[in-house]
Structures are given as C-alpha cells and as structure tokens.
Amino acid sequence: MASDAVFAEGFRTTPWWWDGFTPPEDPPAELPQAVDVLVVGAGYAGVHCALTLAEHGRDVLVLDAERLGWGASSRSGGQVTGGANVGKTPGGGNAIARSAAVERRHALLRDAAAAMRHLEATIERHQIRCGWRLSGRLTALWTPAHRKSWEARLDDLNTHAGAEASMISREAMRAEIGSDFYAGGVLIRRGGHLQPAELFGGLLAAARAAGARAHGMTPVQAIERVPGGWQVRTPRGTVRADQVVIATNGYTGPLIPALRRRALPVTTHMIATEALPAGLAQRIMPRDRAVSETRRVVNHYRLSPDGTRLLFGGRARFFPAEERVTAAILHRLMTERFPELAGVRITNSWGGKVAVSFDYVPHIGQHDGIHYAMGCNGSGIVMMNWLGHGIARKIIEGGSAPVNAFDTGGAPTHPLYHGVPWFIPVVGTYYQVRDWADRRRA
Template sequence: MSDQAIFTEDFKTTPYWWDAAPPETCLDALPARADVVIVGSGFAGLNAAVELARHGKNVVVLEANELGSGGSTRTGGMISSGQKLVVGGAIKGIPPDLFQHMIADSIASFAFIQTLVRSEQLDADLFIGGRYFGAHTQKQLASLYEMGDILHRVTGVTVHKVDQENQAAIIGSRFYHGGILVDEYGGVHPGKYNRALRALARQHGAQLFSHARVKSVKAEGGGKVVYTERGTVQAESVIFLTNGYTEKDATPNLAKRIVPVKSYQIATEPLPRELLERLIPSGRMITDSRRDLIYTRPSPDGTRLLFGSRPGIMDCDEKTAAIRIRQRMLAIWPELAPYRISHAWSGFVGMTRDKTAYAGEMDNARFAVGCNGNGVALMSWLGFRAAQKLLGTEPRPLSFERSNFRPIPLYNGKPWFVPLVSGWYRLRDAIDKVRD
C-alpha cells in the first residue's frame, strides 16, 4: 500500500475524540470582574472551576482557542496512580519523605477522577481494565519486573509479571519479551470527559470563554488585572493551568520552567471486532519500556485502534507523522497493514526537568503544571487542589508545591533541545535492542 493509500477518504488531522465531543466556541463579552480567573480549559482548569464555583466563587475560565481544544482532548486518555513517578524515573533524586507524599497525591488523583466521574455521572467512558507495560528487550523485562515490585509496594496496585509465552492473553503480538500488567489502571474518553466538565462547571455558575488569549496579568489595587485579546477582567485571584500550552508572553517566568513536547497519535478506520479483540484482548491500555515509547489502546466503543508515539527526531505535519507512526504500529501488529488511517493529530505534553509536577505562585498568579505525559488524572487533581488552596480548604499541603522549581538552562520558551533528546532516546533504544 502506497503512503497516500493508507489514508481514508475522510481522513482528518483533528483528534478522533472530537468526533464525539468537539471543542466549542463562546464569544460572549467578557465580564468586567470575577473572584477568580482561570486560564486554561483543560482538565485542570475545569476541575478548578467546578470546585470554586461549587463554593460560591464567581469564576471565569479563559481559553486562548476553542474551549476544550488543548492538550486535554489530544491525549490518549489513560489514567493511573503514581506510575510515572516510578516507571518514568522521577523517583531518582527525590527525598524519601517527599516521594511518599508525591505518591500519596498521585494515588489520590487516581481515586479523585474515578469518584468524580461516578458521583457526578459524567459521560466519560470510564474504563478500569488494566494497562500492560511491554518489555522492548529481555534486559528491560527484568527492569520492568523490578519496577512492578516498586509500584505494588508504594502504590498498592496489583501487578502481574508476564513472560512472553503467557502475554497472548493480554496482547496479540510477540513483539515484546513479556511485561507487567497493572489491573487497576484504565482510561477515559478525554473529549467526552472535557465536555462533561464544561457542563458541570457551568451548572455551578462558572463562565467559560473561548478565543480570549491572556497577554499578561498585573497586580493592581490589591487584586489582579487580566489583559486578554478580548478585553480585561479584574479579579481577586488568577490561576494558570496551561501545562504544555503555557505561553511566555502571559507567564514569562513559568514558561522558562515548562517544556512543551509534541506527541502524536493516529486512529485506524473501523476494524473487524474479532481482529481488535485478538490484538488487545479485554481492551486494555498498552505502553512499553522504550525511552521513546509508544502508547496504544482500543477506542472506547471497541471499533478502532488508537496509537501514539513521536514520529522521529524532528516534529512534522500530521500526515507525515501518521506514515511514520503507522510503521511503528505495524512492527507490533503486521496484520493491520491492510487497514487505513482515519485520524492523525498532535498535542503538547508539559515536561519539567525532573519529570515531576509543580504548583505555586509566579507571574502574579497561582499555577500547577508538569503532567509529564501522565496528566488525565493528575491534572484533574491539581486543578481541584489549586481551587482548595484559594478556598483555604486543603486538608494538607500539596506535595508538588515546592520552592525548587528552577528554570531550564538556555531555555526561554522555545524547546530547541527536544530533537536532541529525542534522538538520544532513539539511539539508546536502538543500542539496547542490538545488545539484547
């Protein structure tokens, strides 16, 4: 099949998630005043809005583009508890007491999103059916087993160590040398989840505005003035919950500390149900042990395969990315070669230098950023906790609120070094495979 033939006739460069729950436009005039202005309409911003409005605050949410068009609805929609802190390597260099508090907050974030979806009956396609971490090499299998022991010990999740001969019940491929299966992990439909949060925030009285890019925030008269492309809003407090979409014009200091890294995904056209069930029995989430990892899952309705990865060292357009990512997908499942790609899209992940989240105050506002590729539950929780901080209702200090959020050397908001890091990751992955 030629490169151009791999695309469906109605191929889209927008997220698959938007088909069921598109972003929205609200161009109503901005109010002159608010108790709290929240910048960002992702999972963090909307959860903050829900909690603040629920407690009687006059809340205004400002989004630079369409509501729900940022990183939250461009993600793979996977949720977990503390996995990134352990498997992602953030455990290194963190004092043991602080690490325990971070794990506790991560576990709380996982519980929070499940409780929220169920108690509010949000239409989010919540699925708790497990996630498999596949070992790219035999040596990495031993490392995954060790990480599984740590995950079980520090987060309490149920971890199964799986060898290659027994992984067929989890993934219909021999690409991996085995891996670990975590029962409690799962996912949501991020488009539907964001839409449900928008409705819930409005239900409690929050006002949401699209196409209101924030240019700056200034402290004036004991409060804050938020300057946007559509006018100004005076507020008692401002919270930036922009993560990978943090802009240096609005928050110049914060932008020096958070790196937007582009992640890409594709969706196949509808597959035969029996094929998809053979590729990923029980519909679990799948990722692997590579530094330049992949992440994949069935669509919540069980009709398509969604597959995410970086397409190479350099960023590229979505169609070029789809061609390259499809090759990574076919390396795992060659039987997908006859099937076409219906969607390809990208979004920015907010990365920090130590792979952990941060919260605090900067640029005349509060902030919470740094999902590091694990943001659906964590950013939901950080938004909720940012609201609690303003309300004075937080039960204990947030572990991610630390004073050592240092700027990244030689970085001023443009991630020039990402191709170098990506290339280094791919090189090390290739060396590991050759040595295996």
C-alpha cells in the same frame, strides 16, 4: 502498503475524539468586570480548578486563547493510571528513586493514587459519560533488561499507589496482546482508559452548572498587579481578579516568561485506524488493556471505546512535520507490533503537546503571587485534574501548608533554558537511537 495507501477516504487531521463529539457551547456574553478568581487555560487543570472553586461559592472565570478544550485535554490517548508514571525518566528509570528521600517518593505515589480515586469519584458524582473502563494498563517491556528495574518498583507501586501491579512473562503476553513483539510486561490493574474529549465536556458542564463561567477564543494579553489583586487584559476587555491561576501546561506561552521556563513542551502524535475487520480487534487486544512501552521514545495504544479500531500514538518525529508524514511513521510502528494491521488504513492523524518538567514530577506552585499547575509528563488525565483541584483547595483554604505532595511551591527550571526548546529534536533523536541500539543488542 505504500505510504499514500495508508490513508482512508475522508482522512482527517483532527482528533478522532472529536468525531461525533459536540464541542461545549461558548455562549456569547460580555466578560465580567471583576471575579474572585480568573483561570488562564481551559483544559483539565483549569476547568477542574473552576469546578472546585465554584462548588465552594467562588466567582470564577476561565479564559482560553483557543476553543474550550482544544488542547491536550481532547487530544491525548485517553489512558488512565495513578502513580505508575510519577518520576519516570525517558530512560525508563525513576528520577524520584534516585534523587529524593524514600518518604518523598512514597508521598508522591500515595497522592497519585488519591488523584485517580478523585477522578473516578468526580466521574461518578457528575455522571460523566466518557467511556471510562478500569480494564488495566499494560506496560510492555522494550527489552529484557527493563524487567529488573520494574521488578524493583513493584513493591512501592503496590504498597503506596495501590497499583495492583504484577510482572508478565514473555509467554504470558500472548494472552494480553496479539503480538510477540515484547520481552514481557507489567500489568497494572488499577488503570484503564476513557474518551478524553467527553471527559472534558462533562467537567466543563459540571463547572458551569456550579456557576463557573468559561470563554474560548479569548487570549489573555497581559496580567498586571494592582492594589488588592490583578488586572487581566484581553481583546474583549479587562477583568479585575483577586487571584489568577495559570493552567496552560504544554501550551504555556510568553505571557509569564518565568513559567514558560519550567516545562518543556513536547509534541506527541496519534492515529486512529478505520473500523477493523470482525474479530481482529479482539485478537490483537483481547482484554482491552491500555498499553504503553518502556522505551525512551514511548509508543502507546488502546482500542476505541466501542472496541472497533486501534488508537496508536507516540513521538513520531521530533522535527516539525505535517500530519500525513507523522501518520505514515506511526502506521509503520503499529504494523511492526501488529503485522495483521498492515492493510488497515488511517482515518485520523493529529498531534498535541505534553509538558515535561525538569524533575519529571507534576507541580503546583506560585510565581510572584500567581498560582500555576504544570508538568503532566504524559499523565495529564489524572494529574492535571488533580493539580487543578489542588490549586482550588489552596485558594479556598487560604493557607500556606501544602495540600498534597505535588504542592512544592515551585517547579524547577534550568539556567540554560529560556522557554524555547530548540534542543528537543537533537535530544529526541538521540533517545530514538538509544532505543534502537538497546533493542538490537537484546
């Protein structure tokens, strides 16, 4: 199919998740003069932090420079797992397994599993209608060589993360997905997918019902320490806060340069196909799994909540490119895996930023007295909700003891990194070449 022909009539460069989704209202109101806690960033981490704080009687205000939920929380692939990606490096290995004590690794896995249980309980408690399905996550092996490293991880994943994971042979993959593209896979039964924008909308509604306030289009211009707390300046006025939380993750800007240096913002792209012909969706995804690959430059995909179209994502390009260019690249990658989709057109193409920490582990911590959550590493739905909840617990409990294994006090950085990831195109292209070479050798 010619590149221009891949686009459906009415093609849009906005997330498919936004189609038919009503963004949460941002009622006009003056900002309060003072609050107990001011949260910068209205994504999962910020809103979940506000929800927990408000439920414990704290006066909390959430501010965002864009529309509420505009960032990664309504742009992701909607895949949900607890623990499978903790410490995972771009090479498919496990940084934690190599560099940390065994008990540290096990603690991270246990808390990642707790994070998923917490998210499930939150969805149930607030009756959030977001298409949540515990249909399993399939990790597709890019080459046969990746089987060994995953086999070595299974015991830890099952014992400490409760992943209910098992290896899938190349032959058995045909029953999982309608493609012979992979060398086998790993089925993680404690996984699934949901509609991320609707999850965000439900969390925001719950936080507001508990008493939290949230305003979009209100960028924070400065945060200054004053006696007994902080003064936060915005174009709409200044707010006094006892405590401040930064929850901007992959969209962290120069407001606090030291935080900007603790994570690498990496843009990932997605496309949504038009509604597939009758029976085609069931042939290519008969068990409605969420799928992610073991290659360094990951592709991931799943069916839409109504089961009618494929949502396909990954790092299409590491150099800046407009949405039609990245859409054409993803369409080509999609049809390499599913040749039956060659004539299927794209209705939506969009991008969003994930934050990759230097140790590939999510973190909550403090910098000069300001709390922060950072480093989703591509697992933002579970981890950013958990990190936001964890910061709220720190504030509520008022202690210095860690509340979970991701409460490390501070995320690491690198002395040569100053917040502008100029090297991402070079490193990303290198990883793409490595993936191509590994596949060719296999």
